[in-house]
Amino acid sequence: MPTSAEIPLLGEFELIRRFFASAACARPAAGVVQGIGDDCALLALPPGEQLLVSTDTLLSGVHFPASADGFLLAQRGLAAAASDLAAMAATPLGFTLALTLPTAEPQWLQGFAAGLDVMAKACGLALVGGDTTRGPLSMTFTVLGRVPAGQALRRSGAQAGDLLCVGGALGDAAAALPLVLGQTSSSAEIAGPLLERYWTPQPQLALGQALRGKATAALDISDGLLADCGHLASASAVGIRIELERLPLSAAILQLLGQTRARECALTGGDDYRLVFSLPPGELASLQAAWPEIAVIGQVVAGTGVEVVDEDGQPVTFAHSGFQHFGSTHG
């Protein structure tokens, strides 16, 4: 027991907390009345706005390889969490990070904090609080955003007759997985863009905000296009028809896998963090003028479930391709 006047010695994890508290992403930011340093963060919402909150955990060996570089890992973790804000059309506000670490390794931590700064800046998110504990490596991000009352995009508003759209090329992150795991290799020209999409996905926050009042439903593709369209169909009580030949594919994925396997990747690969949304046809032209990467990939129809059709409108069935999330024990 310390003497009554003694200042408790700082443990290494207390030092880590101070390290994050002084990170660039923890600096004063719009809407943050009080950041790190008290029992809670204190945030202000503009009048007439509502709060959006989402929590995501990433575990070593389940969501990323245990050997992952801290700089990349921080970016991917925060991006994955922020993508949920994009899906509901949020303006980003702040985030908390609960970080569990087996050891306090200065070089890894510096890389991690630098990666966090990069993605926080790209997303417009301030670090406002968190917790640091010793244990098996994991990260839990809680992201906070704001949206004018009534303008959040839900999963439940899709209407038969809407177009089904995505915010860009699909499948790259899943195609990168064998490269991440060292199961295969490729030229830098092919591997580079795919690995970038895996490690530093860019949450489509600006696109989400642009969809306010236009899209009827939206979500981000984290489980894979088929699975996530299933969520949308179920929440909106509609059917979804995806046209196979309209799936947008990058040059890199086509070079690495060829068209058939690239399409499978686009349908089932997770971790792309592109938005998928339903859009009344009249909204498309003006939106696509500002966002040329938007691709129409199908339609919302009366019915239930998700159907993939070929160019003749015939349902398509695949043999199992073996693509999966890193660590199939997740979920």
Add this chain to the structure above:
Amino acid sequence: MPTSAEIPLLGEFELIRRFFASAACARPAAGVVQGIGDDCALLALPPGEQLLVSTDTLLSGVHFPASADGFLLAQRGLAAAASDLAAMAATPLGFTLALTLPTAEPQWLQGFAAGLDVMAKACGLALVGGDTTRGPLSMTFTVLGRVPAGQALRRSGAQAGDLLCVGGALGDAAAALPLVLGQTSSSAEIAGPLLERYWTPQPQLALGQALRGKATAALDISDGLLADCGHLASASAVGIRIELERLPLSAAILQLLGQTRARECALTGGDDYRLVFSLPPGELASLQAAWPEIAVIGQVVAGTGVEVVDEDGQPVTFAHSGFQHFGSTHG
């Protein structure tokens, strides 16, 4: 790869997510526009109010024994997190839970969900989101509250001349730790109330709200009275003088440990989750009339640091008593 129309089979962790989504604490609640089931929860704040956010992680083997009962563990985890809301005078709003589990054990999970319901109801907090993953047992709670703009209680407002007060008896949770760990035993009469204070601390949310506009600074005692008063002194740039004989002690802790060791426990034991706050003397009478458990334990003085004095005003020094948090690897 599933055929295009196939609904993905539900994994056991998806079933757990559904299980929590149907828990009593996940039911529609005031301020919750959209709870579990979309990419984010959507919350509304009344006009003129600000948001409070805090994140806490509890790890098996660090913050609680690996054998901990799910019912008790859920209560303790949520209470510990909610106590940060109490410390800043929040009206509770909601929480997210990132739960990592080694296995999906139905009986443990049912107990855990029941415990969560009990504490969520006691705190007035709705479960609005989260994540469930497979891995070493841990829980990260992010709690959300609201407060009229400008009325949150910070650590930084204490003034020389203020009284130093606590919200009730101290040290019980720390005294219970050897009982929790099975290192000692005691009669039910003594062990009962101490174990209750350890497993089901009651966040002082109503007291925190009552302190709005009265207390000049507040925080909750999680690291121990001495350490937390150190935080208060540092943030407010004041000194704190604690009078040893004024520390409120329960009958159970006095019976178990005797006065000297009970006082040491009260000074250094964590996990009590009582509020400690600075109060202008003129505010005491009306507040104590409504909250008779409030105890004045010292004063805020000019200077720095925390000093404990005996009844003659002489500084007190202790030999190390051996009390500590469960799992000293934390922090």
